[in-house]
Amino acid sequence: MPEIADIAILAVALAAAGAVAGLLAGIFGIGGGAVLVPVFFQVFGLLGVDEAVRMHLSVGTSLAVIVPTSLRSFASHRARGAVDMDLLRTYLIAVPAGVLIAALVFASISSAGLRIVFAALAVLVGLKLIFGRKDWQIGADLPGVAGRFTAGSVIGFLSTLMGIGGGVLNNTFMTLYGRPIHQAVATSAGVGVLISVPGVLGAIWAGWGAGGLPVLSTGYVNWIAVAIIIPVTLSVAPLGVRIAHRLEKRQLELAFGVFMLVVALRFALSVWVG
Incomplete structure (x- = not known):
């Protein structure tokens, strides 16, 4: 049986992490692993979780947190008729296929390798947010079935390795092909379901x-973190939203872009310096 003291320390640390993640998610308008994974990585490190499994645990736990939030968000957006169900049906096999391949990679990749993947993608996202423009488009409409299937597989694969719900990548894909951002955000909620459910099982x-996992972990998912993070983030996020409404959209994009670059630098240094 795990020590009560160990569980208490883990719970307090994760509650603090959830507060930080919820605040950042509210400010930047993005939930899931883009914020949670770096926060988890820091907290699990402070708690002495083995370096070899810390990044894997951060990604897996983040995916578990995304399951209920993405389900709730998808149901809400679908009720409003905002989801592109045709695209989502194309993703129905493509995204889980990418998740499955990612799970196989996840089982064999080193902690350093996983951090490098997150850092590289975080740099791309950060640069896109900082330097991207609204008029950037590849085409007037989404590609055909083959192109959508390929995109869904890539989104599922990369998002799983990052521990994110796919919103950043799918939003980019849809807006580059002329779809409005509100439809992209709504559809991404459904993508989050297709990623997080098979992703957490993987x-x-x-x-x-x-070995080296904290108490009450099943594989690379820590259930104490899941149970604490969800209510804490949901309760703190409104404060971040209020802060966000005082800022211009462009300021938010720049702030989140800088945040992603800082996270990328942090992970890169953790690999190079140790």
Whole structure:
């Protein structure tokens, strides 16, 4: 049986992490792993979680947190008729296929390798937010079935390795092909469901029997973190939203872009310096 003291320390640390993640998510208008993974990585490190599994645990736990939030968000957006269901039906096999491939990679990639992947993608996202323009478009409408299937597979693969719900990548894909941002955001909620549900199962499978995990972990998912983070982030996020409404959209884009670059630098240094 795990020590009560160990559980209490973990719970307090994660509650603080959830408050930070919720505040940042509210300010930047983005939930999921883009904020949660770096926060988890820091907290699990402070708690002495083995370096070899810390990044994997951060990604897997983030995916578990995304499951209920993406389900709730998708139901809300679908009720308003904002979701592109045709695109989502194309993703129905493509996205989980990408998640499955990512789970196989996840089981064998090193902690350093996973951090490098997150850092590289974080740099791309950060640069896009800082230097991107609204008039950037590849085409007037989304590509055909083959192109959508390829995009869905890539989104599922990369998002799973980052521990994110796919919103950043799918929003970019849809807006580059002329779709309005509100429709992209609504559809991304459904993408989050297609990523997080098989993704968390893959994280459990990939980490089954791994050593050095904190108490009440199943594979690379820590259930104490999941149980604490969800209500804490939901309660703190409105404060971040109020802060966000005092800022211009461009200021938010620049702030989140800088945040992603700082996270990328942090992970890169953790690999190079140790």
